[in-house]
Amino acid sequence: MFRLSNWRHLRVSFSFYLLPVFIFALAHTPNLDPYRLWIVFFALHFFLYPSSNGYNSYYDKDEGSIGGLKHPPKVSRGLYYLSFVFLGIALMLGLQINIAFTAMMGLYAVVSMAYSHPSIRLKKYPIAGWLVAGMFQGYFTYAMVYAGLNGFGWHVLSSSHVYIPGMLTSIMIWGNYPLTQVYQHEEDSKRGDITMSIKLGIKGTFYFSSLWFLLAGLGFSYYFIAQNQFWAFWAFLAAMFPSVIYFYVWFYFVNKDAERYASYAWAMWMVRIAATLLNLFFVYYFLERTQLLQVIDSGF
Template identity: 55%
Template sequence: MKKAIHILQHLRIPFSFFLLPVYIFALGISPNIGADRIILTFVILHFLIYPASNAYNSYFDKDKGSIGLLKNPPPVTKGLYYTSLIFDFIGIAFAWLISMEFALLVFIYGLASKAYSHPGIRLKKYPLLGWVVAGFFQGVFTFYMAYVGINDFSWEIALKWKVILPGLLTSAFLWGSYPMTQIYQHDEDSERGDHTLSIWLGIKGTFLFTLIAFLLATLGFEYYFLNFHTEKMAIAFLAFMAPTVLYFLIWFGLVNRNLKFANFAWTMGLNVISALCLNAFFIYFFLEISHIGQL
């Protein structure tokens, strides 16, 4: 029973909330939505594929210190490894119910997530390559994957600039935020030989990098909303993101005084407030674009 609980903890299903904005954004620009595909795609990604990735990474990382949403991670067992593969298999099988194209994209995503932590490849130990791959697959690739699943479109129909551009913007945000998720793990990552981008940048360098990356990503989103949607949406995006910016600047100020503030609690705080703001905005975006709120 205890092992089953530990496996459930390592699946970190609530962590999927942090990746939910990508799905809602893809939903917001989808022209061919149906309730069955919306629900099935959501369940496949957030309750099967993402937890499978979390479990697989936990098994090979064997973290002793805090990781996403687990301040004191329990020990890992071989059962966790098999559970991750079972979740992947079920996710791919369900994805096939929508289309072969969607199932293949889900399969490719699973391979990329495994390459990040598997000791034979372990992209995590390469600061730039690991950063690029993680941001690409959790951003534009996931956006495209969700779009294909939600709309039941072929790859050719979905491979349009109006889909790829917003997908790239999600990657831009993830490339900016990703080093921040590593900022409290420098000691443990170094012990394993994982030279993450945050270690390479240093603590204060990570904050400066994220600040610049967020600024560039925000400019990209403003360009997108002004050119593809409305000025109202561009202003709304800035308003919704204001709490995240304020939290980040307060935290940066504290870290400048004392590096001990670059810890798990503050990192999770940034993740939570950022996810809340982004999810709220993209729900608003979806309701405005789809006009559901006017029905």
């Protein structure tokens, strides 16, 4: 269980790419409490997400590159147990908030397990796997974070002030998710996993993702403008511009030589650029929306 290879499969650093959803929910938190903030942050990013990564790696047994690991080491049974240790820690931390938040993390973990476990393996169903991944990494995670940060319960799932921004995050993930599968066609096919990217084909994946990125851009833009947050609208466009440029440059090269450029390196740089800029934007959005800097400057 304590082999270095097992710990590498947890891919704790990969949680950075999932951080935008957390910060977006934080920006809308009416009951900001530092204790709950750190509990939710550590429970998710240092334990729940790594647990999911390790569990899925154990059943996938990838030999080629995966998100966050260019050369994944061989998995052992210890990785399976380690993933449950991390899940247990996440749930114990969740109990410091309330039962509802803990149960939400438990549901997230079960759905994540269903994605790779051979008895269900949602990953082999292109549409179902894509829908579930986007829904749970977007809307459900946003609602889970919002509930945890505020000490709320399951009712947040049906609240419009949670549902709308949560669904916007899902739309963005539905656009990005197939791109993270574009370099894994050969290995996924060997296991019988028909991912959304395989179903669409390499070029079809780019057309598909561009449509969802357009929907996400329009959705976020309308959301900010409808709330008279024009400062957020322009900042969002500025944050997205480099990612859009990179996406179309990548697509240009893929059209010339798909086998060479639909690669791990290109996909990971897409993820890095998009996540970094989104994190910076949502930090800015959080600071401006909560007026935290002004409060600090005024000495409370």
